[in-house]
Amino acid sequence: MSAFGRKPGASGAKPSFGVAKPMQGVGPVQKKSEGGEQFPPIDPAVLTGAVDAEPQTPHDEAMSRLALRSADTVEAEKPQGFEASVHKIKEQVLPRLLERVDPEAAATLNKEELTEEFRPIVMEVLAELKLTLNRREQFALEKVLVDELLGFGPLEELLSDPDISDIMVNGPDQTYIEKGGKLTLAPIQFRDEEHLFQIAQRIVNMVGRRVDQTTPLADARLKDGSRVNVIVPPLSLRGTAISIRKFSAKPITLDNLKDWNAMSPKMCTALKIAGACRFNVVISGGTGSGKTTMLNALSKMIDPGERVLTIEDAAELRLQQPHWLPLETRPPNLEGQGAITIGDLVKNALRMRPDRIILGEIRGAECFDLLAAMNTGHDGSMCTLHANSPRECLGRMENMILMGDIKIPKEAISRQIAESVDLIVQVKRLRDGSRRVTNITEVIGMEGDVIVTQELFKFEYISEDADGKIEGEYRAMGLRPYTLDKARMFGFDQPYLEACL
Numbered sequence: 001m002s003a004f005g006r007k008p009g010a011s012g013a014k015p016s017f018g019v020a021k022p023m024q025g026v027g028p029v030q031k032k033s034e035g036g037e038q039f040p041p042i043d044p045a046v047l048t049g050a051v052d053a054e055p056q057t058p059h060d061e062a063m064s065r066l067a068l069r070s071a072d073t074v075e076a077e078k079p080q081g082f083e084a085s086v087h088k089i090k091e092q093v094l095p096r097l098l099e100r101v102d103p104e105a106a107a108t109l110n111k112e113e114l115t116e117e118f119r120p121i122v123m124e125v126l127a128e129l130k131l132t133l134n135r136r137e138q139f140a141l142e143k144v145l146v147d148e149l150l151g152f153g154p155l156e157e158l159l160s161d162p163d164i165s166d167i168m169v170n171g172p173d174q175t176y177i178e179k180g181g182k183l184t185l186a187p188i189q190f191r192d193e194e195h196l197f198q199i200a201q202r203i204v205n206m207v208g209r210r211v212d213q214t215t216p217l218a219d220a221r222l223k224d225g226s227r228v229n230v231i232v233p234p235l236s237l238r239g240t241a242i243s244i245r246k247f248s249a250k251p252i253t254l255d256n257l258k259d260w261n262a263m264s265p266k267m268c269t270a271l272k273i274a275g276a277c278r279f280n281v282v283i284s285g286g287t288g289s290g291k292t293t294m295l296n297a298l299s300k301m302i303d304p305g306e307r308v309l310t311i312e313d314a315a316e317l318r319l320q321q322p323h324w325l326p327l328e329t330r331p332p333n334l335e336g337q338g339a340i341t342i343g344d345l346v347k348n349a350l351r352m353r354p355d356r357i358i359l360g361e362i363r364g365a366e367c368f369d370l371l372a373a374m375n376t377g378h379d380g381s382m383c384t385l386h387a388n389s390p391r392e393c394l395g396r397m398e399n400m401i402l403m404g405d406i407k408i409p410k411e412a413i414s415r416q417i418a419e420s421v422d423l424i425v426q427v428k429r430l431r432d433g434s435r436r437v438t439n440i441t442e443v444i445g446m447e448g449d450v451i452v453t454q455e456l457f458k459f460e461y462i463s464e465d466a467d468g469k470i471e472g473e474y475r476a477m478g479l480r481p482y483t484l485d486k487a488r489m490f491g492f493d494q495p496y497l498e499a500c501l
Contacts, residue, residue: 093122093126153199169241193240206222220314225318226245227316247293267476273487281298282384285387286429294384306356307354309349309352312360313342325352329344357381359384361386374420418452441455457475477500480500
């Protein structure tokens with residue numbers, strides 16, 4: 001719900017399409033029609049929906065969905081009514097307000113203090129413009145003005161909505177949001193490209209980054225931990241683009257994921273044991289599939305007495321442990337010097353007496369440094385990477401190491417991976433917007449030059465219900481886990497075996 005009483009992205013329901021009645025070429029014809037026997041006249045009641053249409057076959061239903069998609073058009077919903085009137089008044093009040101406000105003094109106040117200072121000035125400007133507002137309109141106007149000066153303008157109402165998980169700004173005139181795994185257009189717009197660019201600069205400047213034509217890419221984070229990516233012209237052809245990945249203020253646990261049907265109770269138990277028994281875990285999945293959420297949930301099982309270091313490009317992990325030290329990379333300066341990469345931080349982390357090293361995401365040759373850490377007494381290390389399946393995850397790790405300058409044969413790299421990684425957790429965002437753990441796969445070892453794995457759990461698709469929700473079954477494959485000996489060292493071998501069988 002926005003500050004103006006309307007839900008962002010809300011739009012009218014799509015009209016339901018009628019289903020054509022099958023052709024009838026068999027049986028007696030009561031009355032000769034002008035179209036012949038093969039094409040009897042269509043009953044008007046069917047067209048108007050007065051009678052129930054015949055049930056569709058799966059083929060007909062699939063084809064009707066294709067027809068609906070090809071005919072569907074989506075237009076941005078523009079502010080209307082009360083919301084539009086407040087924004088219109090804001091455009092008149094803001095220039096006069098800036099003439100009366102000292103920007104340096106305003107920057108030292110928080111939002112509540114600034115609102116109190118603004119109130120008499122706003123009333124004075126409204127009197128000059130001969131505008132009369134009721135109490136509700138005045139409060140809404142004050143909020144919009146404060147958001148414009150201290151906050152992130154139109155983005156503030158989207159950031160304050162807890163149901164929104166992603167915000168994607170594609171230039172000043174188009175903003176998409178994700179709710180419940182589905183993308184919809186948000187009813188906000190920026191004044192122009194300059195307005196949007198100023199807000200993008202305000203976001204990245206908060207964490208000491210910069211964005212302009214010389215450095216048109218930037219990663220940043222908000223105060224609540226939300227991850228932000230900014231790309232500006234000339235790389236972005238439709239204007240400044242901002243992508244914000246919001247994170248829940250309340251920590252998400254493995255039990256929460258189980259209750260949301262993202263995994264089965266047995267899978268939940270197995271992952272809890274994997275986190276507690278210092279398994280080396282790689283979380284694999286696509287963009288927005290829930291890799292970071294899964295990593296945060298797994299971290300809850302780490303012993304509070306262990307020292308944990310996290311290494312990321314833009315800090316977004318929120319570990320639930322007391323002894324946790326987050327590290328963040330540094331981009332190069334204007335001269336191209338001074339960059340600190342993930343690989344540099346991993347090497348330095350080995351000198352900081354860590355019990356576990358957790359990488360937010362591996363993208364390149366730092367994968368080799370992480371595997372070296374896993375093999376040198378830092379069991380329980382974890383990371384995430386982009387891959388579509390556990391087998392593809394192993395291939396990507398090999399390729400990332402080969403992208404570096406390490407001159408070792410591929411067979412040695414494969415053996416290093418097989419000896420380091422214990423579990424691969426595959427997460428996916430399905431087409432209905434739900435996020436599921438689709439595979440939990442164990443890395444056993446090498447057979448020749450091939451890494452051998454065995455699947456402990458698997459999600460199998462069954463069907464789709466009337467509301468478009470995917471129905472499936474979580475299956476335990478009934479195999480004795482290869483990592484059972486590691487669980488036995490911590491006294492969890494029996495529950496681990498029962499969960500996998």
